[in-house]
Amino acid sequence: MDFSLYPLYFTLRNWHLTPLMADFDVHSNEIHQLGSETIANPRLAEAYRSSALRLFTHRLNAIGEVPGFERLRDLGREVKRHTIENLDYYLAQFADSVERNGGKVHWASTGSEVCRIVVDIVQESAAREVVKAKTMVGEEVELNRALEAAKIRAVETDLGEFIIQLAGERPAHIVAPAIHKTREQVSDLFAEHVDPQRTLVPEELTALARQALRKMFQTAGVGVSGANFAVAETGTVVTVENEGNIRLCTTVPRVHIALVGIEKLIPRLSDLGIFLRLLGRSGTGQKLTTYTSLLTGPRREREDGPQEMHVVMVDNGRTHSLTDPKMREMLYCIRCGACLNTCPVYRKIGGHAYGWVYSGPIGALVTPEFVGIGQARELPFASSLCGACREVCPVKINIPDLLLHLRSNAQEQAPKPSESLLPERLTFRMWAWVMSRPWAYALGSRFARWGQVVLARQGWIRKIPAYPASQWTRERDFPALAPQTFHERWKKL
Amino acid sequence: MAKPRVALFITCLADQFFPQVGECVVKILRRLDVEVTFNPAQTCCGQPAFNTGYRDEARTVARRVLDLYDNADYVVAPSGSCSSMVRVFYPELFEHEPELLHKAQDLQKRFFEFSEFLVKVLKVEDVGARFSHRVTYHDSCHLLRELGVAEAPRQLLRKVQGLDLVEMGDYKLCCGFGGTFSVKFPEVSVPMGQDKIRTATDTGAEYLVAADGGCLMHLAGLIHRQGLPLKTMHLAELLATQEGR
Numbered sequence: 001m002d003f004s005l006y007p008l009y010f011t012l013r014n015w016h017l018t019p020l021m022a023d024f025d026v027h028s029n030e031i032h033q034l035g036s037e038t039i040a041n042p043r044l045a046e047a048y049r050s051s052a053l054r055l056f057t058h059r060l061n062a063i064g065e066v067p068g069f070e071r072l073r074d075l076g077r078e079v080k081r082h083t084i085e086n087l088d089y090y091l092a093q094f095a096d097s098v099e100r101n102g103g104k105v106h107w108a109s110t111g112s113e114v115c116r117i118v119v120d121i122v123q124e125s126a127a128r129e130v131v132k133a134k135t136m137v138g139e140e141v142e143l144n145r146a147l148e149a150a151k152i153r154a155v156e157t158d159l160g161e162f163i164i165q166l167a168g169e170r171p172a173h174i175v176a177p178a179i180h181k182t183r184e185q186v187s188d189l190f191a192e193h194v195d196p197q198r199t200l201v202p203e204e205l206t207a208l209a210r211q212a213l214r215k216m217f218q219t220a221g222v223g224v225s226g227a228n229f230a231v232a233e234t235g236t237v238v239t240v241e242n243e244g245n246i247r248l249c250t251t252v253p254r255v256h257i258a259l260v261g262i263e264k265l266i267p268r269l270s271d272l273g274i275f276l277r278l279l280g281r282s283g284t285g286q287k288l289t290t291y292t293s294l295l296t297g298p299r300r301e302r303e304d305g306p307q308e309m310h311v312v313m314v315d316n317g318r319t320h321s322l323t324d325p326k327m328r329e330m331l332y333c334i335r336c337g338a339c340l341n342t343c344p345v346y347r348k349i350g351g352h353a354y355g356w357v358y359s360g361p362i363g364a365l366v367t368p369e370f371v372g373i374g375q376a377r378e379l380p381f382a383s384s385l386c387g388a389c390r391e392v393c394p395v396k397i398n399i400p401d402l403l404l405h406l407r408s409n410a411q412e413q414a415p416k417p418s419e420s421l422l423p424e425r426l427t428f429r430m431w432a433w434v435m436s437r438p439w440a441y442a443l444g445s446r447f448a449r450w451g452q453v454v455l456a457r458q459g460w461i462r463k464i465p466a467y468p469a470s471q472w473t474r475e476r477d478f479p480a481l482a483p484q485t486f487h488e489r490w491k492k493l
Numbered sequence: 494m495a496k497p498r499v500a501l502f503i504t505c506l507a508d509q510f511f512p513q514v515g516e517c518v519v520k521i522l523r524r525l526d527v528e529v530t531f532n533p534a535q536t537c538c539g540q541p542a543f544n545t546g547y548r549d550e551a552r553t554v555a556r557r558v559l560d561l562y563d564n565a566d567y568v569v570a571p572s573g574s575c576s577s578m579v580r581v582f583y584p585e586l587f588e589h590e591p592e593l594l595h596k597a598q599d600l601q602k603r604f605f606e607f608s609e610f611l612v613k614v615l616k617v618e619d620v621g622a623r624f625s626h627r628v629t630y631h632d633s634c635h636l637l638r639e640l641g642v643a644e645a646p647r648q649l650l651r652k653v654q655g656l657d658l659v660e661m662g663d664y665k666l667c668c669g670f671g672g673t674f675s676v677k678f679p680e681v682s683v684p685m686g687q688d689k690i691r692t693a694t695d696t697g698a699e700y701l702v703a704a705d706g707g708c709l710m711h712l713a714g715l716i717h718r719q720g721l722p723l724k725t726m727h728l729a730e731l732l733a734t735q736e737g738r
Contacts, residue, residue, distance in 0.1 A: 032678070032680060035678075035680060035681060036680045039680060039681070039684060344666055344667050344669070344685050344688075345678075345681055345685075348681050348684055348685065349681060381546075381673075381674070381677050381678070382678060382681070383671070383674065384634070384667050384669055384670065384671025384672075384674045385544065385634070385635075385671055385672070385674070386634035386638070386667035386671070387634055387635075387637075387638035387639065388634075388638075388665070388666075388667065390638070391638060401585070404543070404544065404546070407544070407545065407546030408546040408547075408548050410546055411546035411547055412546075424545070428541075428542050428545065428547045428550045429550060431541070431542065431550065432539075432542060432547075432550040432551075432553040432554050434536075435505075435536040435537045435539070435553075435554045436536075436553055436554060436557055438533065438534045438536060441536045445508075445509065448509075460717055462718075468673075468676040468677070469676070471675075471676040471677070471679045472675060472676050472679065472714070474679055474683075475683045475715070475718060476683065476686075476711065476714035476718055477714045477717040477718045478714060479510050479710055479713065479714065480510075481510060482509065482510055482511065482512050482513075484512060485508045485509060485512055486503045486507060486512035486515040486516070487503075487508060487533055488512075489512050489515075489516060490515075490531050490533065493516065493519055
C-alpha cells in the first residue's frame with residue numbers, strides 16, 4: 001500500500017475541518033476566573049509553586065552535569081526541524097516500517113476518529129477492560145469517555161493519571177498530571193476508591209495503587225499507550241517512564257495500541273540518543289528515566305509481548321499548524337514540561353486554568369492551534385513574554401515569538417468582545433494615528449496633563465475609572481504624568 | 494577619532510512619566526564626551542500595539558522610526574524593551590517589505606540599550622557616579638533574554654563609588670509587568686510583582702534598580718499602594734548621581 005498520499009489527505013481534509021471542530025470540551029477562555037481561583041487557594045497555589053520549582057531545580061542540576069548541553073539542544077532542534085519539514089516522507093517510511101514488523105497502522109484526522117478506531121480494535125478483540133499508560137493524545141481525544149460510552153472499562157496505570165482519574169480531573173501538568181494534589185488529598189481519594197484503610201505514608205499509598213493495578217494488567221485484554229518518539233527508519237515506538245506501568249501495558253495484554261501524534265517522528269534510531277538525553281534531563285532532571293522501552297512490532301516466535309500491535313497516527317489539528325510556516329515550529333515539542341516548570345504564570349495559576357489538557361507556555365500554543373483560536377483566544381495573552389520558557393526548551397522553540405504570532409491571529413480572527421465603550425482595536429488605531437503625528441502627540445500630552453489634575457495627588461493616581469487603566473489601579477498606584485515631557489525639557493538641555 | 498554622534502531615543506514611558514531618565518542619559522553621555530542629539534519628531538517604537546497583536550497599527554508607528562536616525566552613528570534608548578522591539582521585532586514586522594526590512598536591518602546594527610552602549614560600544618564601566626546605598630539590580634526580561642544583556646548593568650553598578658550591589662534569589666524571574674499583560678491579567682501580574690518586591694526586600698537592599706521604565710512603574714505602583722520602604726530607580730538616574738559632590 002502506498003502511504004505517501006496520506007499526509008496530503010490529512011492536510012486537505014483538515015484544512016476545512018479545523019475551524020469547524022466542535023468536539024473539544026474547552027474552557028480556555030475562562031482562564032481569568034480559573035487562574036484567580038488557584039491564586040486565591042493557598043494550598044493549591046503552594047502545591048503548584050513548590051512542585052514546579054522542584055522540577056525546575058532538578059533540571060538545572062541535571063543539565064549542569066552535561067558538557068555541551070547547548071549543542072545537544074541545537075542538534076535536537078535541527079533533527080526536529082528537518083523531520084517536520086519532511087514529515088510526509090517520514091510518515092510514509094514509519095508506516096511502512098511498522099507494517100513490515102507485523103504491526104498495523106491506522107490514520108486518524110480527528111479525535112473522534114481516534115476514539116472510534118480504538119473502540120473498534122477493543123471490541124474486535126472481545127476485551128472488556130483496557131489498561132492505559134499515560135498518553136497526552138489520549139487525554140486530548142478524551143479516549144476514556146469514548147471507551148466508557150462503549151461499555152469498556154479503562155484504567156489509568158500511571159500513578160499520577162490514576163489519581164486524577166479517581167478525582168475525575170484532567171492533567172494539571174504535562175509530565176506530572178497530579179502535581180496539584182497533596183498527600184492528604186491522595187489519601188482521601190484512595191480511601192474512597194481503593195482501600196478504606198486510610199494511610200498517609202507515600203510508600204503505602206503507592207503500594208495500594210500497585211496492588212490494584214497489578215490485577216488489571218493480568219486481566220486486561222488491551223493496553224493503550226502513547227509514544228514519546230516514533231522512529232521512522234525502524235518503525236519503533238519509544239516510551240519513557242519511571243514506574244514500569246507502560247512496559248506492562250504494552251507487553252502483557254494480548255493487544256497493544258499506541259497513539260502517536262504525527263509530530264512524534266524522528267528519522268533514525270541513532271537520533272534517539274539526542275532526545276533521550278534531552279527529555280529526561282529537561283523533564284524531571286533525570287539522566288534517563290527508569291524505563292525506556294523500544295517497541296518494534298508485535299511478538300515474534302519465542303518472544304514475549306502482545307500478539308497484535310496497532311499504531312494510530314493522530315492528526316487532530318497538527319496538520320493545521322503544519323500549514324503555517326511560523327506555527328510549524330510548535331510541532332518540535334517533545335512534551336518535557338520544562339517550560340511549565342519555569343513559567344512564572346504557570347506557577348501562579350496552575351495547569352487547570354488553561355482550560356484543556358495542555359498547560360503552561362506550550363499549552364498556550366498547542367490549545368489554540370488544536371481546538372481553534374476562537375475557543376482559546378485568551379491563552380496567547382496569558383504570558384508576560386518573559387522568555388523563560390525559550391531558555392529551557394530542549395529544542396529551543398521560540399515560544400514568546402509564537403505567542404506573539406498567535407496574539408495577532410487572535411485579534412484578526414477572534415476579537416474579544418469589548419470591555420469598554422471603545423473597542424480595543426479602535427483604541428490602537430487612534431493611538432497609531434496620534435503616534436504618527438508629532439503635533440498630535442504633543443497636543444495629546446498637553447491635554448492629558450490638564451486632565452489628570454482631578455486624579456493625581458502628590459505624584460500618584462490611586463484610581464482611574466476607565467478600562468483598561470482601571471485594571472492597573474485595582475491593586476497598584478499609577479504614576480502621575482511628569483509636569484513636562486522630555487520633549488519639552490530637551491529644549492533647555 | 495571624531496566624537497561619535499549619538500541620537501537619544503526616549504521611550505514614550507520615559508517621555509511622559511520619567512523625563513529625568515532622559516536627562517540623566519544626556520548628562521552621562523556628555524560627560525563621556527559624546528555628541529548627543531534628539532529628534533523631536535520621535536514618539537513611540539510601536540511595541541504596545543505589536544505585543545497586543547495589532548501588527549498593522551504597530552507597523553504604522555514603527556515605519557516612522559526607520560526614517561528618523563539616518564544621520565546618527567548610534568541610537569541609544571534607556572530601555573531594554575524598546576531596544577528589543579527595534580532590534581529583534583522590527584525585522585520580523587517588516588519581513589515582507591524588502592525596502593523597509595533593509596532599513597530595519599541597518600537601524601538594528603546601530604541601536605543600543607543604554608547600559609549595553611556604555612560597556613560594549615564606548616567601553617566604559619566607570620561613569621564617575623557616587624551612590625552610597627545597598628542596591629539590587631532587576632533584570633528586565635527583554636534586556637536579559639531578547640538582547641542577552643545581563644552583565645553590562647552590573648559592571649556599571651560595581652564601579653559606582655560607595656555602592657553595595659546585592660543579588661536577589663531567583664534574580665532572573667519576571668516581575669510581572671509584561672506590557673499590556675499588566676492590565677489584561679492583573680490577577681497574575683500583581684502577585685508576580687509582589688514576589689519580586691519580597692525577594693528584593695529580602696536582600697536588605699534600599700533600592701531596586703532596573704533598566705526599563707515598565708518594570709519600575711509596575712513595581713513602584715505596588716510599593717506605593719502598599720506603603721513599603723523599598724525604593725525604585727532607573728539605572729540611568731543612579732549612574733548620573735554624584736552624591737556628596
